[in-house]
Amino acid sequence: MAAADQIPVTVLTGFLGSGKTTVLNHLLRQKELNGVVAIINEFGEVALDHLLVESSEDRLALLDNGCICCSVREDLIETLADLAARRAAGTIPPFHRVLVETTGLADPVPVLHTLMTAPDVVGRYRIDGVVATVDAVNGAHTLAAHDEAVRQVAVADRLLVTKIDLAADDELSRLDAQLAAINPVAARHRVGNGMVDPTKVLDAGLFDPSARSADVVRWFDRAAQAANAPHDHAEHDCHGEACDHHSHHAHDTDVSSYSLIIDEPIQRDAFARWLDYVAALRGEDLLRFKAIVHVAEQPDTPIVVHGVQHVFHPPITLAGWPSADRRSRLVFIVRGIPRQIVENTLCKFAAVSRAAIQRSAA
Incomplete structure (x- = not known):
């Protein structure tokens, strides 16, 4: 299918507590998001985020009790394929875009690799862009302590610096410089209470990993290799899906x-x-x-x-x-x-x- 005929997918990522669900809630109330389906991925035994998103059930799909970059990767593929089939059959209201909200612990690289390579997905969908939220208060510490947070920033097309009302001007300036050093090509926007203009999030263009840093290209290469290689399940907890074991992708043993x-x-x-x-x-x-x-x-x-x-x-x-x-x-x-x-x-x-x-x- 030509890109114009494919359904655009926007990936909303960001570390734990950086305000993804608040941003999503705001976006789904905007007229520009009419006809959008949101897929929410939760890491944990009890799912709550989907209850806090103010939208009708036919606009939400939930992937729970696992991380979208590991154990529920196949669920994402099946959900996207099912949505496209039901859309074609007219059994659900028509939609023209998908928003995927990852867990805060998700490495976005395998998610994007799935969207770019899975046969049931690539013919129907295209990556519209990657949006990462970064907490203005805890962002600098989080980036120093968690590889996943760095990767989320590195692959983003747009960076949303959230909770700006809680941060001092010098904190915001230091974080802005840190984000620019990790990803100099991403547009950066400051957001209060999740209130972001939809034009700052949507239509970011087709995702091209070659336009990112050498680290991002390497992560994509590893994701591709891992997708085609057998894993020792006793040693790695990724259920045979694409992940980067060199970064201890059980997210952190603790x-x-x-x-x-x-x-x-x-x-x-x-x-x-x-x-x-x-x-x-x-x-x-x-x-x-x-x-x-x-x-x-x-x-x-x-x-x-x-x-x-x-x-x-x-x-x-x-x-x-x-x-x-x-x-x-x-x-x-x-x-x-x-x-x-x-x-x-x-x-x-x-x-x-x-x-x-x-x-x-x-």
């Missing part, structure tokens, strides 16, 4: 994700006290925290809490529950924080009874 479901309402002040304690005790290792919380004082209007390391954003009160399930759901992506420590602190500082805590199925 990085893990787990979720807790709490059956009883939680007192708001007690929950805030627990968050303060966790931030003080292990904030550096709390890569990402997100939760929908059943607050005892307001049973019909849950709060949503987002946290990145030591920073917790003010809770957002929803107008109502997004589903019939009114249990609190807490999702953690951490480095070296055992689940048992989290459970113990919840009981001690948030006054949650141990019997009310359920561990989600692994």
